[in-house]
Amino acid sequence: MIIDLNVNKPEPIVVSGKQVELFNRATDIKLTIKVLEAGNHILITAFYSDGLLLLKKLQMHLKRKLPNKSFSEQRAYRSAYHKLSNLILIEIVDHKLTVKKSPSIGWLEKLYPEISDFLLSFPQVQGLNSAWQWYQNGILIPVLRNKLHPYYGTYFPTRFDHLILFDNWLKRYEGAKKSAIDVGIGSGVLSFQMIKHGFQKVFGTDTNPNAIVGLSEFMANTKLSRKIELNFGHLFGNLEKQTELIVFNPPWLPISHDQDRNDEAIYYNENLFPDFFEGAKKRLLPEGKLVVIFSNLAQITHVAKNHPIEKELAEGGRFQLEACLKKSVKVASEKTKREQHWRSSEEVELWVLTN
Template sequence: MSDIRWTDGNAEHTAEHTARWRSETGMPAPRRVVTADDRMNTSTAHRLACEGTALLWQGDYHQARQLLQAMGRRVDQKAPSGAAASSPTEAFHLQRRASGHRARVLGRLLVPLGADYSLDLRRAPDVQAACEEAYGPPGTTPSVVSLRELLGVVGAHQWRTKGVDIPALGARIHPHYGVFSPVRGEYVDLVAQAPLPRPAELGGPAFDLGTGTGVLAAVLARRGIRHVVATDNNPRAVACARANMSRLGLADQVEITTGGELFPPGRAALVVCNPPWLPAKPSSALEQGVYDPKGAMLHAFLAELAAHLMPGGEGWMIMSDLAEQLGLRAPGELTSAITAAGLRVADRLDIKPRHSRASDPTDPLHAARAAEVTSLWRLTAE
């Protein structure tokens, strides 16, 4: 973690300040920082942020939120329209560039945090519990974070407290900060409804690769699989999944492991994998649940699956075809990869997404999202 420095005061007296820089997105510490308060208008804030100057807020908290929203509208007005793109692929890349620019500009409105994560601004809420969940125990020095990230931290705390209702479980899953939330329930429904392979019905173990919140492992356990081994290399996900299994009373049935390998040792009657669906580079650690450079996790799963299946076992690969709809993966490329890995498609269960963006005509990627299908591929070894 690097430091951030700024100066405040007037012509007669100035003071130098230093604090730790926090950024879970990997955004580098700004080189130029000026103080700002309720007197700063949107035009000035937007111009300075676009020039690379960070604004350390010292005014009213709610005014800072309003300024952030106004800056967001200003950025959006100047963003290139995806409607002018010549192809879905170009629209995707335009949208990614616009999203990255928006994140950089809005990420330059900063707020100070005390060593105990207190937010010393007028009318500021208590964010200490949310920050401790995201950043760990308080330290001994103050820090500075972008207001946009802090709002994400607070939102994640609310999701963690409230939880996400999972009808297939008849219970809630509580996502932690930095762990992909199972708000798209259609893929969970596929795992809840697909027929179990015979070895799993007879008591064989199951693997859940890249478990995240542990939601799919929990569904498998509730379906009667006696031993589920769920893996993830993200420490936040491991802690999250373990907390959820304990809350659901499944800690004795679901084993959460971590390590550098995708598969745990041994063979399973059922291996479930819900890899990131888009073969593109994530711009931050928080996007790793969505973007997988060159489909690395997908291809590693396919390449190793046959060697980890018990006789008669199945691998369940949950994938959206959004990559094909956007032109990021060629038609037939996925089935060719399955065949090349010595696997056979026993069946495929499809479902249409129910999330709001699939029916939002203002979304730059609306055409692709409207056509998207999410599938559970039942794979067996040849």
């Protein structure tokens, strides 16, 4: 297995020569937000909760300034919040946060063995803390027997409708189960499902080194390590073999010009689907099946006119449609802060294509 990869992690922040203001609970918050809006850094100095307080006040400030109703307005709000909140810093010394009553985050030592003292932004530290809790405690996934322990920086599902749809399809699958390819393996859920349903070998690819390193570590010397082979690379990596099943759970939203371009687990570019279908055609056995797990989210939120799978079927000339299974998505929790009126019409889709 490939484990000698440099994982993605937050880059330590260097502020030499730049103005850094100190913040604690007694500091004037309005003046602090003005400092952030001027592009200067703020350092949290007393308690971890001071950082949480400042982030909360920043959110309130931005919500007063920016509308936050439609899908595109939410994107604009998140972009502004991302920019300003990442100017809020926290210091790490000897792989520990220096502020009082802060969480213990194992990633600080695991991901940064070569450096013990550095600065990170407060949201980055929040992300590392959440990821450490998930990694340590594990996450229950309804379609899996065992907990998932996702590695830092690796996408894992927080909603399960599409996984249940895939699991139900696997129960009825009657084709050969010698091998399968899982394109964009992520935290490994689809591969684990296929192994559970009797596939002898799954070849998993991912362009994210964290997914490859994390799964290598998670499977270690277990039986899974003999059944799942990992390949680092875009789409099919260097896999040339033909297989009876190819599974792809791509991002469900097209990237926009102002989007954070490194979030490839959530947003797709215009070349992703054409490149995928071209590669899949070469690697699918004559009687094989291509399963693409998708959603109508881009259509119902009006961020895309074309459905990439429908477009391939209409124009690609490579595959035939065998089935398209759909499942309504559970309505979001009433506790959710965002306006999500479109959720009531959201459906996950499982497309089965053949040669």
